[in-house]
Amino acid sequence: MDYFIIVATTAAGLYFHWWLYSRIKRWIDRDLALSLAGHDQRKRLFMLQQLDRARVEKVKRRDLPRWLQDAAQKYSPQAPD
Numbered sequence: 556m557d558y559f560i561i562v563a564t565t566a567a568g569l570y571f572h573w574w575l576y577s578r579i580k581r582w583i584d585r586d587l588a589l590s591l592a593g594h595d596q597r598k599r600l601f602m603l604q605q606l607d608r609a610r611v612e613k614v615k616r617r618d619l620p621r622w623l624q625d626a627a628q629k630y631s632p633q634a635p636d
Contacts (some may be wrong), residue, residue: 570629584619588603589602605623
């Protein structure tokens with residue numbers, strides 16, 4: 556019974572640390588995308604869409620900052636409707 560408790564708490568602790576680490580990575584990536592957008596609401600939405608696109612295309616984390624910078628430079632504000 557003692558081994559079961561040790562295994563269960565260790566597994567729960569490892570899962571929690573993995574979950575927290577992945578959340579922090581997502582927050583960092585989101586903050587990067589929003590910082591490149593500035594205060595323009597349309598550009599913020601565009602950058603969040605680009606971040607989703609980067610995830611779908613499986614852009615590596617080390618390449619993500621450059622990839623997002625390139626996407627931010629390609630942004631062109633549209634005329635208001």
